[in-house]
Amino acid sequence: MTMNGELQNGFAMHSGAFVLETHSPADIARTLIDSGRQKEPFYVFDMDEAHRRIQHFKSKMPRVQIFYAMKSNDSEYMLKLSIASGLGFDCASPGEIYKLRQLNVNPKSIIYAMPSKTAEQMIYARDSGVLHTTFDSSYELKKIKQNWPDARLLVRIRVEGKSVYNLGDKFGCGHDTEAIKLLDEAAALGLKVVGVAFHVGSACSSIDSHENGLRYARALFEHEAKAGRQMKIVDIGGGFLSDRTDRIDQVANIINKALDEYFPDKSVQVIAEPGRYICDSSYTLYCSINNVRKVIKDKEVVNMIYLNDGLYGTLRYNESWHKVKRYRVSTDEETLEKAILWGPSCDSTDRIMENFTILLPQCSPSDWLILPIQGAYSFGFATHFSCLPMTRTRIVISSELWYKLKDSKVFKTSDFVVKPDINEPLPTTMPKVITENITTDVKSLFLLA
Numbered sequence: 392m393t394m395n396g397e398l399q400n401g402f403a404m405h406s407g408a409f410v411l412e413t414h415s416p417a418d419i420a421r422t423l424i425d426s427g428r429q430k431e432p433f434y435v436f437d438m439d440e441a442h443r444r445i446q447h448f449k450s451k452m453p454r455v456q457i458f459y460a461m462k463s464n465d466s467e468y469m470l471k472l473s474i475a476s477g478l479g480f481d482c483a484s485p486g487e488i489y490k491l492r493q494l495n496v497n498p499k500s501i502i503y504a505m506p507s508k509t510a511e512q513m514i515y516a517r518d519s520g521v522l523h524t525t526f527d528s529s530y531e532l533k534k535i536k537q538n539w540p541d542a543r544l545l546v547r548i549r550v551e552g553k554s555v556y557n558l559g560d561k562f563g564c565g566h567d568t569e570a571i572k573l574l575d576e577a578a579a580l581g582l583k584v585v586g587v588a589f590h591v592g593s594a595c596s597s598i599d600s601h602e603n604g605l606r607y608a609r610a611l612f613e614h615e616a617k618a619g620r621q622m623k624i625v626d627i628g629g630g631f632l633s634d635r636t637d638r639i640d641q642v643a644n645i646i647n648k649a650l651d652e653y654f655p656d657k658s659v660q661v662i663a664e665p666g667r668y669i670c671d672s673s674y675t676l677y678c679s680i681n682n683v684r685k686v687i688k689d690k691e692v693v694n695m696i697y698l699n700d701g702l703y704g705t706l707r708y709n710e711s712w713h714k715v716k717r718y719r720v721s722t723d724e725e726t727l728e729k730a731i732l733w734g735p736s737c738d739s740t741d742r743i744m745e746n747f748t749i750l751l752p753q754c755s756p757s758d759w760l761i762l763p764i765q766g767a768y769s770f771g772f773a774t775h776f777s778c779l780p781m782t783r784t785r786i787v788i789s790s791e792l793w794y795k796l797k798d799s800k801v802f803k804t805s806d807f808v809v810k811p812d813i814n815e816p817l818p819t820t821m822p823k824v825i826t827e828n829i830t831t832d833v834k835s836l837f838l839l840a
Contacts, residue, residue: 406818408438408468408786409811410793416440419787419813420677424718424759428816432678432699434765434784438472439792440673441766445476448631448665451643454650456662458502460629461487463666463767464674468786468806470494473669475801481629481664485515492519494801502626504588504664506547506562507531513538525588525626527564529576536580544577545588545626546570546611550604563589566607571614578620586624587611590664598642601627602649609653625654629664633671633764667767674766676700676782677718680758681735694730696754701734702741703776705769706762715744717751718759725752732760736777780820 409419416437423429448457458479461470465487471494473480479500482488491501498520505512506527516524517539524539526532527547535542548570549563564570566589577584587608591600608625615622627646632638650661682697700706715732727750734741754760773781788796788807796802 407806407808408788408793409813410790410807410809411787412790414813416675416787419785420675420761421718422813423785423816424677426814426816428814430679431817431820432676432782433817434705434782435675435677436466436468436766436784436786437673437675438468438786438788441469441472441669442476442792444633444669444672445473445478448639448663448668451640452646452663454657454661455627455646456660457669458500458504458626458662458664459669460664460666461491462771464670464770465490466770466784467494469670469673469766471801471806472796475796475799479662481666482521485512485519488516488519488521498522502545502662502664504547504626508534510534510538513542517542523585523624526573526577527562529573532573532577532580532582536582540582543583543585545586545624546573546577546584547588547590548604548607548611550589550591550600550607567610570607570611574611574615574620575618578618584615584620584622586622586626586660588626588628590628591630598638598645600630601642601646604628605646605649605653612654612659623658624660624662627661627663629666629668631663631665631668633667633767639668671767672764674764674769674784676705676762676765676769678760678762680754680756680760682756683754692728694728694751694754695733696730696751696760697733697735698743698760699735700782701736701743703734703736703738703774703779705765705773705782706734706743707769707772715749715751716761717754718761727752730754736779738776778822780822783817783820785817 411419416435420435423433445457456479458481459473460481462483470490474494474496479502480491480496481504482491482501483503483505488501488503492498499522501521501523503516503521503524506525508524508531513524513534523543523545524535525545525547526535535544547563548566550566564573574584589604589608591604604627605625612622631642654661678698678700680696681699684695686693686695730749730751732743732749734743770781775781793807797804797807
């Protein structure tokens with residue numbers, strides 16, 4: 392799924408990142424809305440915010456190398472920023488590997504972190520030059536032996552945590568007896584296991600989960616050492632929440648202490664796969680309102696607000712940190728009332744943030760809503776149901792960051808607009824009107840009067 396529905400070399404087409412000398416990303420959105428020229432919803436991607444997140448992660452866990460989980464946001468500019476920042480990549484499909492190879496990413500900087508793969512997927516990764524992958528079953532080892540025997544393997548163990556999405560239900564072997572059996576089987580097959588991987592789940596709020604995973608990994612390292620085999624990589628996965636920067640500080644303290652205790656040998660390579668933490672807060676959705684209805688539900692006044700993006704678009708993934716606020720254009724009323732947000736489709740299940748109470752001032756069709764922290768999984772989960780268009784994105788970057796990136800080999804001169812017209816609306820997503828070639832001679836054609 393692409394961000395704008397238009398592809399060029401596998402990426403959504405953009406007019407280039409606006410280089411901002413004095414304006415902020417919020418200024419750009421405000422100018423667009425106030426001009427009255429922008430009719431459709433749009434995202435603002437703040438490249439500086441993603442860059443700040445990358446640098447903050449590095450500063451808090453200096454021993455941990457970032458392998459960006461590109462499934463969270465695989466837009467061209469997010470990937471290029473990650474490459475320019477010196478990150479590796481966590482891939483989960485041949486399509487993701489292909490995108491990175493298009494951008495000339497060294498395949499040695501990619502881990503195919505998918506424990507269950509088809510033979511064809513293994514062969515594609517192998518032929519693309521990728522070396523590292525994960526496994527969690529005996530059958531997977533047999534497939535690897537047949538199709539990718541030179542792969543460098545990491546055993547994926549199950550680590551439980553309080554997460555929005557608990558990946559342990561699907562992936563990961565038991566961290567003791569089951570993992571040991573798999574390690575011994577891999578050795579018997581002549582396969583090379585170089586490390587241990589785990590993932591605490593997407594948006595994990597259990598700050599001790601990574602510590603548990605490192606403790607389990609230490610035991611497996613010791614088992615391999617006793618067997619005369621050496622492992623050298625620990626992959627602590629992702630799951631880092633994006634809503635508060637202080638939360639990553641807490642988790643980092645625990646991870647750093649656990650690394651000192653269980654892996655004091657600095658020759659052991661430690662990698663992590665953050666995705667949401669890097670990209671989520673860098674995207675803000677500005678959504679236009681196309682209709683408002685006031686109804687009575689359970690003896691309470693409720694405003695039914697109809698938006699131009701929804702569950703089948705980029706708003707499928709909604710959690711408690713996805714706050715909604717009104718951007719005032721014509722309505723001055725400040726009294727908060729309960730609201731129900733509906734997407735633009737014909738489906739009655741197209742309700743946004745259904746499990747949360749939403750309180751908003753009275754809105755009108757000329758108002759806009761602001762939905763921050765929308766950069767992770769929004770576009771990846773989007774569909775083209777009912778031929779609805781994909782919300783477009785205005786990319787912005789500060790002049791300071793632009794100076795750092797513009798001469799890198801990753802970006803082209805055409806990737807940036809140095810003196811942009813900030814009043815310029817994004818291209819419409821409306822399809823072309825077709826008036827010619829109207830068929831009138833087809834038999835059994837029903838025509839409306």
